Amino acid sequence: MRQVLPFAAPGGEAVNTSTTYVRRSATPHKVDNERYYRTGGLGNILTKNGCVYACSHCVEPDAKGTQFTRREVAAVVDEIESLTDQGIYDVHTTDSEFNLAVAHTKAVLTEIVRRKSADPATSLHGLRLWVYVQPTPFDEELATLLAEAGCGGINLAPDHVHDDVLDGWKVTGGGRRYYTFEDTQRVCSFARERGIPTMVEVLLGMPGETADTMRECVKRTLDLGATVTGYSLGIRAFPYSPLGIQLAQDCDGIRTVRGLQSNTAREPIVLRPKGQCSTVEYERQFMFDRHGRYRPVYFLSPELPEDRETLDSPSGRWAKSIELLHDLVPEEDLYRVMLPTLPGLTQDDNNYADNPFLLRLIESGYTGAFWSHWPRRAEIMRDVA
Numbered sequence: 001m002r003q004v005l006p007f008a009a010p011g012g013e014a015v016n017t018s019t020t021y022v023r024r025s026a027t028p029h030k031v032d033n034e035r036y037y038r039t040g041g042l043g044n045i046l047t048k049n050g051c052v053y054a055c056s057h058c059v060e061p062d063a064k065g066t067q068f069t070r071r072e073v074a075a076v077v078d079e080i081e082s083l084t085d086q087g088i089y090d091v092h093t094t095d096s097e098f099n100l101a102v103a104h105t106k107a108v109l110t111e112i113v114r115r116k117s118a119d120p121a122t123s124l125h126g127l128r129l130w131v132y133v134q135p136t137p138f139d140e141e142l143a144t145l146l147a148e149a150g151c152g153g154i155n156l157a158p159d160h161v162h163d164d165v166l167d168g169w170k171v172t173g174g175g176r177r178y179y180t181f182e183d184t185q186r187v188c189s190f191a192r193e194r195g196i197p198t199m200v201e202v203l204l205g206m207p208g209e210t211a212d213t214m215r216e217c218v219k220r221t222l223d224l225g226a227t228v229t230g231y232s233l234g235i236r237a238f239p240y241s242p243l244g245i246q247l248a249q250d251c252d253g254i255r256t257v258r259g260l261q262s263n264t265a266r267e268p269i270v271l272r273p274k275g276q277c278s279t280v281e282y283e284r285q286f287m288f289d290r291h292g293r294y295r296p297v298y299f300l301s302p303e304l305p306e307d308r309e310t311l312d313s314p315s316g317r318w319a320k321s322i323e324l325l326h327d328l329v330p331e332e333d334l335y336r337v338m339l340p341t342l343p344g345l346t347q348d349d350n351n352y353a354d355n356p357f358l359l360r361l362i363e364s365g366y367t368g369a370f371w372s373h374w375p376r377r378a379e380i381m382r383d384v385a
């Protein structure tokens with residue numbers, strides 16, 4: 001292992017060759033997982049790294065690799081068992097998606113189930129495994145294995161229901177759509193039949209979103225009957241997400257594109273495609289404007305029902321779309337829905353930073369995925385007041 005210094009020694013190369021590097025990744029309990037659990041409510045497990053799909057909003061393939069790197073099944077389950085031995089019973093997968101490379105997923109779950117049936121004393125009997133999944137691949141066998149392994153909840157990300165919006169967005173590396181809304185319905189049914197709670201994630205405001213597609217999406221996703229449904233509006237554009245690359249190409253360094261927005265933008269956002277600038281300049285423009293001022297870049301569909309003035313402003317707030325979204329959720333469903341907010345619109349805060357409900361949950365000793373407690377938030381906040 002070579003440590004690169006931030007500056008070059010006079011006449012030498014910028015590499016630290018004097019201090020030794022001790023690799024400690026095999027040292028047991030190097031991480032204080034118990035403290036992490038106590039102050040965060042979850043432990044974590046990685047079963048594989050990377051994602052072979054190419055969803056246009058997503059940074060995972062760029063951040064983690066475009067191929068799957070699978071961990072050895074016994075090593076994964078050893079690590080989960082080591083966590084449950086320490087009393088860390090809520091364990092969330094940190095795979096990009098737990099059910100991709102599904103044969104490996106099933107092998108991990110099968111090994112958990114095997115150890116549980118072979119050993120009545122194993123701490124794995126207390127495991128609550130929380131997972132992120134896509135609507136496919138997901139069959140009855142996977143659902144049953146999840147239930148038998150001790151799944152605490154399934155976080156499902158269909159993102160939308162409308163094919164015109166999903167085409168070209170939720171796609172494989174080859175550009176092919178890989179699920180339909182019927183697949184989403186099937187996962188929710190499988191989970192319901194086995195008593196596994198579900199969180200359905202929806203991302204509104206991608207290219208092609210209109211008031212009509214939003215209306216249809218909210219209606220059909222609420223009809224899924226998930227434990228919780230979470231809606232977000234707009235997406236951060238990153239330098240190497242397919243959407244970010246496309247937006248930079250569309251701007252071509254000379255014009256802005258409708259829907260490019262940042263709360264802190266003071267001038268139209270004009271991105272340069274790779275090739276027109278250095279790599280550093282290319283990446284920086286998604287975070288800072290040309291004067292170096294902080295200005296993270298977002299995209300919100302300009303086809304949503306906003307005023308001309310909002311659409312023309314680089315810092316326009318898609319407030320009418322948020323109000324429409326709130327109006328689309330019937331009163332009786334509000335308890336199980338997470339919505340983006342505007343100041344004064346609702347007492348719920350959907351921002352994870354210093355979220356009052358999340359902080360109270362942790363202080364009160366709740367564990368497991370945040371969303372699983374969301375439907376009882378009024379009662380929980382009353383109890384801790």
Ligand code: SF4
Pocket residue numbers: 051052053054055058059060061096097134
């Ligand atoms: S959103 Fe798509 S690209 Fe991103 S991790 Fe999930 S399946 Fe992979």
